[in-house]
Each structure stands twice: as C-alpha cells, then as structure tokens.
Amino acid sequence: MKKLLVGLIVVVALAFGGYKLVAVLSYGGISYYTKVTTGGEQITEKSDQGRSYTDYRYRLTGYDKTGHSRLLDFNANKARPLKRGAYLKLVYNANKGVTSWQAVDPGLVPEPALSRLN
Numbered sequence: 001m002k003k004l005l006v007g008l009i010v011v012v013a014l015a016f017g018g019y020k021l022v023a024v025l026s027y028g029g030i031s032y033y034t035k036v037t038t039g040g041e042q043i044t045e046k047s048d049q050g051r052s053y054t055d056y057r058y059r060l061t062g063y064d065k066t067g068h069s070r071l072l073d074f075n076a077n078k079a080r081p082l083k084r085g086a087y088l089k090l091v092y093n094a095n096k097g098v099t100s101w102q103a104v105d106p107g108l109v110p111e112p113a114l115s116r117l118n
Contacts, residue, residue: 029093032062032070033104033113036088039081056081062090067112074098087117 040056047053056076061069072090074097076082087109090101106114 029091029096029099030064032064032072032090032092033109033117034060034062034072034088034090035117036060036082036084036086039084040076042081043075054079058082062088062092063113063116065110065113067116069116072098074101076101 036058037060038058040058043055043057044052045055056078057073058076059071059073062072063069070092072092074090082088087104087106088101089104089108091099093099109117
C-alpha cells in the first residue's frame with residue numbers, strides 16, 4: 001500500500017509541473033532566452049599552465065517559454081564581447097547555473113519570452 005501511495009504522489013507531482021524538477025535534477029536544465037544589452041564585464045584570468053586569457057562575464061535577465069524570468073550569470077568564453085542586440089538561448093541548471101548558451105534567431109524565441117525582451 002505504501003509503494004502505491006508513493007507511486008501515486010510521484011505521478012501527480014510530474015503531472016503538475018514536475019517536468020521542471022526533472023530538468024533541474026538532470027544534467028540538462030530549463031531553456032531561457034535573453035537579449036544581449038551590455039558589453040559584459042571584461043575579466044582576465046590565468047589558465048592552469050599560467051597563460052593569461054580574456055573572457056566576458058554577463059548578468060542578464062532571461063525568460064522561459066512561459067515568460068517567467070530568472071537572473072542569469074554566465075561567461076561568454078570569448079576573446080571579444082557578445083554582439084549587442086543578439087538573442088541567446090541559455091540552458092540553466094539549478095545546481096550548475098548556466099551550462100550552455102547559443103545565439104538564436106529572434107523568430108525562434110517563444111512569444112511570451114520575446115514580448116518581455118522587447
């Protein structure tokens with residue numbers, strides 16, 4: 001009886017928004033969309049081998065496919081800043097933060113997120 005009750009609770013939890021919990025617990029995450037509005041903060045660090053490299057750190061508000069917002073911190077891992085006005089799709093994991101990002105065409109941004117970005 002106890003196993004049946006636990007199983008029922010899990011099914012109900014997944015049916016009512018548990019997809020976000022599953023996404024967060026896995027190595028994947030939830031997709032957020034943002035628009036680059038700053039030049040980022042230039043940072044210079046040293047690799048384990050002692051070589052200096054330049055990177056850019058960003059702190060931007062992103063929106064999921066339903067329009068809910070989250071403040072996202074990530075590094076561009078590029079020697080130059082990201083292009084202002086560019087749209088990005090970022091994958092956010094609650095345990096790891098932003099795990100990946102890529103530039104996307106504005107037409108691929110879900111309408112609830114796009115309306116909040118413009």
